[in-house]
Amino acid sequence: MPVLQARKLTRTLPGPVPVTLVREIDLVVEPGEFVAVTGPSGSGKSSLLYLLGLLDSPSSGEVLVDGAATAGLSDDQLADLRLARFGFVFQFHFLLPEFSARANVEIPMRRLGTLDGRAIRAHADWLLDTLGLAEHAGKLPEQMSGGQRQRVAIARALANDPAVILADEPTGNLDTKSAELVFALFRQLAQTQQRAVVVVTHDNDLAATADRRLHLVDGRISP
Amino acid sequence: MALPLGLAIATRHLLHRRRQTVTSLLGVALGVAFFIAIAAMMQGFQRDFVSRIIDVAPHITIKDEFRAPPRQPVETAYPAAVIGLRGIKPKDEVRGLRGARSIIASLEEMPGLKVAPTLSGNILLRFGAKDISANITGIVPDKERLVTKLEKDLISGSLDSLYTAANGIIIGEGIAQKAGIGMDDMVSVVSPEGVVMRMKVVGIFVSGITLMDNFETYALMKKAQVLQNRPNIINRIRIRLDDVEQAADLAKTIEARFGYRSESWQEQSSNVLGIFVIQNAIMYSTVGAILIVACFGIFNVISTVVFEKTKDIGILKSIGFRDADIRRIFVYEGLMLGVIGVILGWALGYGLVEFMGTLDFKMEGFVRAQGFVLYRTPKHYAISGAMALTASTFAAWLPARRASRLQPVDIVRGGA
Incomplete structure (x- = not known):
């Protein structure tokens, strides 16, 4: 069963001159699939990602998670779904500046509340360790490099063992070497852990390493 | 965490x-x-x-006043009419509580209260070159000590010396200081009736309430009656209650029963x-x-x-x-x-x-x-x-x- 599905997904910003960001997109993402979304600026790739991640609601069409429709869900139900099934990585790391790397990774788990404090800490340490950040666990975000911070953000996205990882320009602020490292990590997450990964990027070289590539122009998938 | x-x-x-x-x-x-x-x-x-x-003031004071002016006969005769009366002249009568003795007697039968009759009036106190206007209250010491704390407030002298001195007066400390009066000094007391009396200071009190200390004096009831030229008249009945909270209610009851204005301590200090x-x-x-x-x-x-x-x-x-x-x-x-x-x-x-x-x-x-x-x-x-x-x-x-x-x-x- 596809973990994430879009049917005729359209998003129009209302206004005197309505702007259509995303136009009738059909998409099926299977577990273990690594999808790259590319396209020029303003082509609607980020908007598509927010729609897929339930951060924004479509003007028409629908998003299905685990085969179930999300259209009628309340804000709270959407939040719960995001918490349990999605992991987000953004261009900017968006770590809480007052919390250590470990505490940042712990936040989604503490919100979900299925693990006790010790298990949460252990899992956070394990995630940071697999991302090569074991010795940075106690540091504040400002004490780390950009690549390290983005990896902490990826660890946070993985905290609740999500089925889908959505990344919006995750390498936009990184040097080439760090960017390659992050992409390798996504590929590995898809291949070895059977997670669906959807990454928005403008870097064609990196996009080429994905299983599948969607090219967006003016809100449509161009072949 | x-x-x-x-x-x-x-x-x-x-x-x-x-x-x-x-x-x-x-x-x-x-x-x-x-x-x-x-x-x-x-x-x-x-x-x-x-x-x-x-502590200091009586809990209820019955005064020789009425709350409302007396009803005129024409008002009783035509209760529904609109009546305009002008130039009503009050009856010229001796002021004071009428039938005070029987009021006191019936009050004394009530449980939980003490009663003391007094006659209160204005005087001018003259000592040397100083004139001080004051209030003189004629008291019966044996009853007064049951109703107010005057006896405890005395810083010198005693209540009983009112009996022993020929013309004894007890003054507040405020008056004493203002005029420089000391114990056993002789003062002249002038009443509005024109009676002048030489009196001897036999006590000075401090109540702590400034108005009282600056304005109140006490003498024997008989002397006050002579001063005011109102023999056998009393115009205030002071009552002390065992339970002060009942003052307002009881004052109303008393007023309803005897007709005279009865003020509880709350009403007296309402300002x-x-x-x-x-x-x-x-x-x-x-x-x-x-x-x-x-x-x-x-x-x-x-x-x-x-x-x-x-x-x-x-x-x-x-x-x-x-x-x-x-x-x-x-x-x-x-x-x-x-x-x-x-x-x-x-x-x-x-x-x-x-x-x-x-x-x-x-x-x-x-x-x-x-x-x-x-x-x-x-x-x-x-x-x-x-x-x-x-x-x-x-x-x-x-x-x-x-x-x-x-x-x-x-x-x-x-x-x-």
Whole structure:
């Protein structure tokens, strides 16, 4: 069963001159699939990602998670779904500046509340360790490099063992070497852990390493 | 990591903005502290005054007056008519309580009260070159000592020496000081009836209530009657109750029964008690204003935090925090400021009250006192705490609601 599905997904910003960001997109993402979304600026790739991640609601069409429709869900139900099934990585790391790397990774788990404090800490340490950040666990975000911070953000996205990882320009602020490292990590997450990964990027070289590539122009998938 | 997540985030936010946090904490703390200090001072004074009144003055006074002018025969004859009467001349009669003896006799049969008859009137007290207008009250010492604390208030002399001296008078300390009168001095007393009497000061009293000490004198009933040229007349009956709370009710009963105006101690001091009501209103509004200003501080801090933390709110919501979770974070911040502010304020207020307790000065207003009379009660702490917590929660709730309504898309889309 596809973990994430879009049917005729359209998003129009209302206004005197309505702007259509995303136009009738059909998409099926299977577990273990690594999808790259590319396209020029303003082509609607980020908007598509927010729609897929339930951060924004479509003007028409629908998003299905685990085969179930999300259209009628309340804000709270959407939040719960995001918490349990999605992991987000953004261009900017968006770590809480007052919390250590470990505490940042712990936040989604503490919100979900299925693990006790010790298990949460252990899992956070394990995630940071697999991302090569074991010795940075106690540091504040400002004490780390950009690549390290983005990896902490990826660890946070993985905290609740999500089925889908959505990344919006995750390498936009990184040097080439760090960017390659992050992409390798996504590929590995898809291949070895059977997670669906959807990454928005403008870097064609990196996009080429994905299983599948969607090219967006003016809100449509161009072949 | 023992703190719940929302509380942990709230704590970090506040610790991050230390200076603003401290300022708003101080605002709340000062508001609470001032409330406690002012309330202790004002209510202390008020309670002290009331207890002195209850001690010093009779609980009920029956006067030779009527509350309403007498009904005219024409009004009785035509109760439904509109009547205009002009130039009514009051009957010329001897003032005083008529049938006082029987009133006293029937009052004395009631349980739980003591009765003393008096004759009260104005006099001019002349000593050397000084003229002092005063009030003279003719008393029966044996009865008076049951009804008022005059005997205990005497700083020199005794009540019984009124019997032994030829023309004895007891004066307040205020009069004594003003005119330089001492014990055993002879003074001339002139009444409005033109009677002049040489009297000997056989006692000086201090009641603590300035008006009384400056205005009241006492003599034997017979001497007062001679002075006022009103033999065998009494115009006041003073009553002391075992239970002061019954004064108002009993005064009404007595008035209904005998027709004469009967005033409870509350009515007699209604001017001062009325001032107390205004005083309390001023106190509550002043302290309320301080707290409102403090809450602007809280509102300000939390609004700033919400503004600064927009990115964090966006990421938390995209992670899966609900609106209510976000709102809770910022309401916690307000509550924390409120709770810590209140505790600080309590400590500060306690300190202020104790400090005022050590001050020593002479005060002469309605009453004469040494230093502040302070009333300490947990009620003041409870009221101030509740007010501050309610206000700070409300002040936090507004920006918290705004934060919870932020759309994550708008935030993450914009990037940094």
